[in-house]
Amino acid sequence: MKHLDEALKPYRNKTEYRHIGKSVRRQDGEAIVTGKALYCDDIYIPNALYMKVLRSPHPHAEVVSIDTSEALALPGVEAIMTHENSPQWKTGQPAHRLPIDRIVRYVGDAVAAVMATSKQIAEDALELIKVEYKLLPAVYDVEDAIKPDAYQIYGEEYNIEWLGYRYENNKLPPGSYFEHPEDPPFYFIREGDPEKGFEECDAVVEGKVSYDKATFPGAPETPFIAARWEDEDHVTVWASSQSPNMMSRPLGAAINAHVFANVPNVGGSYGNKNGMGYISLFVAAAAKVAGKPVRYAMSKEEQMLVYERRLGNKFIGKIGVKKDGMIHAIKGDWLVDTGMSAELTQGQVAEGLGELHIAFNKTPHWDVNGRVVVTNLYPVGICKGFGGQEFKSCAMHLATRALKKLDIDPFESFRKNFCSPGREYYWRTGRKYKNDIIDYDNAFVGAAEKFRWHERWKGWTTPSRVEGNKSYGVGFGVHCSGDPSCDETFAYVRLENDEVIVHCPTSESGMGQRLAAAKTVAEILNVPMERVSLTPSNNINNPADFGLAGSRGTITVNAACGRAAADAKRKLFELFAPYFDCEPEDLDTKDLMVFKKDNPEGAVHWNTLIHFYYSITGEGRMDGKFNTYSMVLLFVEVEIDLDTGLVKLTDVLSGTDVGQVMSPVELKMQLEGGLGAAGIDTGHLEGYVVDPHLGRTLTGNLIDYKWRTFTELPNFDTYILSSKWPTENPFGAIGIGEITGAAGPAAVAMAIESALGGYEFNEYPITPDKVLKALGKA
Amino acid sequence: MSRNLNLTINGKMYEFTVGDRLGQIPENETLVDTLRDRLGLTGTKRSCGQGACGCCTVIIDGKAVASCLTLTVECEGKKITTIEGLADPVTGELDPIQKAFNEHNAFQCGFCTPGIIMSTKALLDANPNPTEEELKEALSGNYCRCISHYQVIEAVKSII
Numbered sequence: 060m061k062h063l064d065e066a067l068k069p070y071r072n073k074t075e076y077r078h079i080g081k082s083v084r085r086q087d088g089e090a091i092v093t094g095k096a097l098y099c100d101d102i103y104i105p106n107a108l109y110m111k112v113l114r115s116p117h118p119h120a121e122v123v124s125i126d127t128s129e130a131l132a133l134p135g136v137e138a139i140m141t142h143e144n145s146p147q148w149k150t151g152q153p154a155h156r157l158p159i160d161r162i163v164r165y166v167g168d169a170v171a172a173v174m175a176t177s178k179q180i181a182e183d184a185l186e187l188i189k190v191e192y193k194l195l196p197a198v199y200d201v202e203d204a205i206k207p208d209a210y211q212i213y214g215e216e217y218n219i220e221w222l223g224y225r226y227e228n229n230k231l232p233p234g235s236y237f238e239h240p241e242d243p244p245f246y247f248i249r250e251g252d253p254e255k256g257f258e259e260c261d262a263v264v265e266g267k268v269s270y271d272k273a274t275f276p277g278a279p280e281t282p283f284i285a286a287r288w289e290d291e292d293h294v295t296v297w298a299s300s301q302s303p304n305m306m307s308r309p310l311g312a313a314i315n316a317h318v319f320a321n322v323p324n325v326g327g328s329y330g331n332k333n334g335m336g337y338i339s340l341f342v343a344a345a346a347k348v349a350g351k352p353v354r355y356a357m358s359k360e361e362q363m364l365v366y367e368r369r370l371g372n373k374f375i376g377k378i379g380v381k382k383d384g385m386i387h388a389i390k391g392d393w394l395v396d397t398g399m400s401a402e403l404t405q406g407q408v409a410e411g412l413g414e415l416h417i418a419f420n421k422t423p424h425w426d427v428n429g430r431v432v433v434t435n436l437y438p439v440g441i442c443k444g445f446g447g448q449e450f451k452s453c454a455m456h457l458a459t460r461a462l463k464k465l466d467i468d469p470f471e472s473f474r475k476n477f478c479s480p481g482r483e484y485y486w487r488t489g490r491k492y493k494n495d496i497i498d499y500d501n502a503f504v505g506a507a508e509k510f511r512w513h514e515r516w517k518g519w520t521t522p523s524r525v526e527g528n529k530s531y532g533v534g535f536g537v538h539c540s541g542d543p544s545c546d547e548t549f550a551y552v553r554l555e556n557d558e559v560i561v562h563c564p565t566s567e568s569g570m571g572q573r574l575a576a577a578k579t580v581a582e583i584l585n586v587p588m589e590r591v592s593l594t595p596s597n598n599i600n601n602p603a604d605f606g607l608a609g610s611r612g613t614i615t616v617n618a619a620c621g622r623a624a625a626d627a628k629r630k631l632f633e634l635f636a637p638y639f640d641c642e643p644e645d646l647d648t649k650d651l652m653v654f655k656k657d658n659p660e661g662a663v664h665w666n667t668l669i670h671f672y673y674s675i676t677g678e679g680r681m682d683g684k685f686n687t688y689s690m691v692l693l694f695v696e697v698e699i700d701l702d703t704g705l706v707k708l709t710d711v712l713s714g715t716d717v718g719q720v721m722s723p724v725e726l727k728m729q730l731e732g733g734l735g736a737a738g739i740d741t742g743h744l745e746g747y748v749v750d751p752h753l754g755r756t757l758t759g760n761l762i763d764y765k766w767r768t769f770t771e772l773p774n775f776d777t778y779i780l781s782s783k784w785p786t787e788n789p790f791g792a793i794g795i796g797e798i799t800g801a802a803g804p805a806a807v808a809m810a811i812e813s814a815l816g817g818y819e820f821n822e823y824p825i826t827p828d829k830v831l832k833a834l835g836k837a
Numbered sequence: 838m839s840r841n842l843n844l845t846i847n848g849k850m851y852e853f854t855v856g857d858r859l860g861q862i863p864e865n866e867t868l869v870d871t872l873r874d875r876l877g878l879t880g881t882k883r884s885c886g887q888g889a890c891g892c893c894t895v896i897i898d899g900k901a902v903a904s905c906l907t908l909t910v911e912c913e914g915k916k917i918t919t920i921e922g923l924a925d926p927v928t929g930e931l932d933p934i935q936k937a938f939n940e941h942n943a944f945q946c947g948f949c950t951p952g953i954i955m956s957t958k959a960l961l962d963a964n965p966n967p968t969e970e971e972l973k974e975a976l977s978g979n980y981c982r983c984i985s986h987y988q989v990i991e992a993v994k995s996i997i
Binding site: 082091093097100101326358360570733736769 | 885923931935942985
């Protein structure tokens with residue numbers, strides 16, 4: 060790829076581009092505003108059966124008997140899958156979850172799936188299935204679940220093992236496929252001597268902070284999977300997945316078949332509809348049992364009650380700070396509630412540890428251990444923030460207690476502790492990586508100035524201002540991710556006649572990454588945007604790529620597509636060199652015309668030699684790395700009604716440095732998106748209410764689960780620097796979408812505490828009842 | 838005994854019969870299902886099913902309505918407009934609201950966009966010059982989890 064990078068060099072140093080950095084219409088824009096854009100459930104699949112699922116009313120039980128005969132006799136019912144006839148495939152990390160098990164492990168676990176010719180018939184049939192349960196003890200809290208006498212949610216017969224570690228005391232084995240095969244699992248950071256470190260500190264705090272209320276990522280389009288077996292070895296899948304390969308590769312391995320994954324427009328994901336591990340396994344199994352294609356669009360209630368939620372967690376630990384604001388020692392247990400199953404929770408532990416290590420990068424003494432704990436709550440999946448949001452909402456919040464003791468400005472402390480150029484940090488493999496160049500300090504300074512932090516922050520126990528019965532406080536948080544250059548990516552660019560076709564499996568779930576890929580290719584080939592199209596997002600027309608996760612698309616997809624475009628351009632010039640009787644490097648191209656650099660007037664159209672049935676294919680790839688990390692700063696102001704305890708977010712500033720801006724409108728919306736997807740608002744607003752005795756989620760619908768509407772928007776400002784980072788993105792960009800909300804909960808908690816004169820909260824979300832208690836009014 | 842049901846959707850007349858036999862519209866069928874599953878008008882999105890999110894918004898006799906809470910049999914003789922019916926039926930020219938959303942990239946995943954556009958259309962038809970507060974109030978029944986709200990407000994303000 061070196062020769063291609065040489066060809067791309069001139070693009071890195073430009074300050075003005077034809078397409079990059081410009082506000083350009085999305086290719087699917089007209090389809091979206093006219094309703095023509097196709098999402099999974101809009102697609103007709105001939106002969107497909109509709110599926111409805113009978114779900115457990117109990118948090119933990121054994122299915123003693125199940126009688127489906129009456130349901131099967133209902134006209135229109137074609138098949139029913141139960142634990143008795145379900146394929147014995149397993150998903151999860153490590154594999155532990157069957158499509159349907161004899162044991163149900165949470166309220167909502169699948170007991171039977173009915174496949175019928177209409178949705179209504181399938182639903183009617185559910186009521187005809189007779190099930191006898193034997194109830195088992197249930198546990199909902201991570202601390203209870205790991206007690207030695209706790210009931211084991213998975214028995215010995217499941218043989219759950221990974222790299223020599225076994226399931227024990229409801230703790231899943233650590234590690235995932237993120238580590239190098241020869242390395243141990245990455246689930247702790249131990250460095251220096253914490254005990255000695257604490258002795259050297261000026262303030263040491265101990266405590267427990269919980270960010271353990273289940274929260275709903277909330278894609279508007281509910282999860283959808285359809286599966287059609289073509290033969291014993293091949294299955295075609297339609298998925299509302301953010302990443303066709305992240306869905307199809309693990310699925311194919313689990314069911315021992317080749318998966319052809321199709322991903323049309325995706326109605327929101329926020330990372331949450333990436334892997335879709337269990338639901339894809341479930342529908343593939345149902346289609347196998349039925350012997351016909353099966354389509355399954357979850358209802359909103361199912362999405363909210365049984366699909367993958369954000370992980371819950373507690374940090375029980377000790378943090379020491381020196382009087383110059385340096386975090387000096389940290390020790391503790393990070394207990395992660397993964398519900399009844401884990402798809403990639405251990406990977407979230409690995410990244411969460413790495414994210415804290417980038418934030419507390421100058422801390423010499425560490426002993427922090429992450430544990431993934433199984434409970435009888437509904438399962439955890441992937442969601443933007445990916446472990447770091449949850450962990451840092453606890454660990455960084457605990458650290459503020461020590462800063463408060465020494466009356467240190469949290470902004471200045473977090474700024475000093477943040478990883479700077481030349482320093483190493485842990486990332487998800489458990490190895491250390493080095494940041495050579497990226498320096499975010501200018502963004503810290505500029506964003507704080509724009510928010511007027513130093514003027515508005517009045518200290519830990521003084522509100523920013525009080526007006527009548529309203530008290531205002533400000534808070535700050537910082538978040539980072541080491542994923543923006545991760546994992547291998549491949550792309551092809553074809554030049555045919557008068558068009559450019561880009562092959563990469565990038566989907567469109569809202570971030571505008573298909574637009575960015577088209578821009579990159581159009582920029583390098585110097586053609587109008589309308590000449591560039593992308594193949595549909597699937598894994599059969601396109602080469603491999605992990606998918607859109609960790610903000611990696613901006614660097615990796617555009618690096619691969621950029622190199623493929625440069626390769627195609629090289630081949631174009633090689634084709635035309637004999638025609639012009641010159642060397643390929645003497646040629647240039649613009650608007651599909653080729654010409655000698657010293658004679659633009661002699662230009663000829665590409666199709667002079669790229670005839671109707673001729674094709675030039677350029678190839679590009681990028682090898683994954685962990686040497687770049689993204690960063691987002693969040694400054695917030697909250698208003699507290701001292702009579703009602705109502706907390707309102709009034710002012711937000713999101714600051715970052717993205718290198719070269721690819722698409723300004725999409726960038727702005729990604730920053731604003733921090734308010735959504737169970738991000739900033741999990742600080743004070745969002746969270747399910749779960750019955751502590753029955754394990755039932757009581758707010759599993761969009762009326763009872765409160766979130767933000769058009770009438771409740773805070774003032775939202777941004778501070779965006781474009782420092783031209785030397786990333787592998789051809790123009791020097793870095794992605795940030797993954798983390799735009801992640802620093803929010805801790806920033807909101809800080810603001811609320813400050814507005815209340817220094818009252819300390821240890822549980823999220825800080826809802827009005829908790830505020831009234833703090834005010835002595837409840 | 839089945840009875841007839843006449844619907845006017847996007848200016849076209851449709852004649853159905855009501856009943857439980859194959860091909861008939863049952864009494865409990867919601868409008869969103871009729872539009873999507875019988876007529877292929879999939880621009881109207883099915884999401885929360887409880888009238889909370891606004892993804893299924895259509896205009897019935899000038900008012901923005903959640904089609905997931907509307908029984909099809911109640912729409913006899915009513916004039917229904919969906920996102921597919923906003924463009925000029927003769928020239929195909931997009932409604933100014935659609936143009937403004939497209940020109941401002943006022944969407945991310947786009948799933949809630951048809952509903953937001955229909956709510957905006959009902960508002961602007963009744964009140965061509967709303968204040969920002971009136972606009973926000975009119976859209977308060979439309980959830981957007983990607984948070985495109987700010988860009989939507991910019992788009993609508995560009996045409997009022």
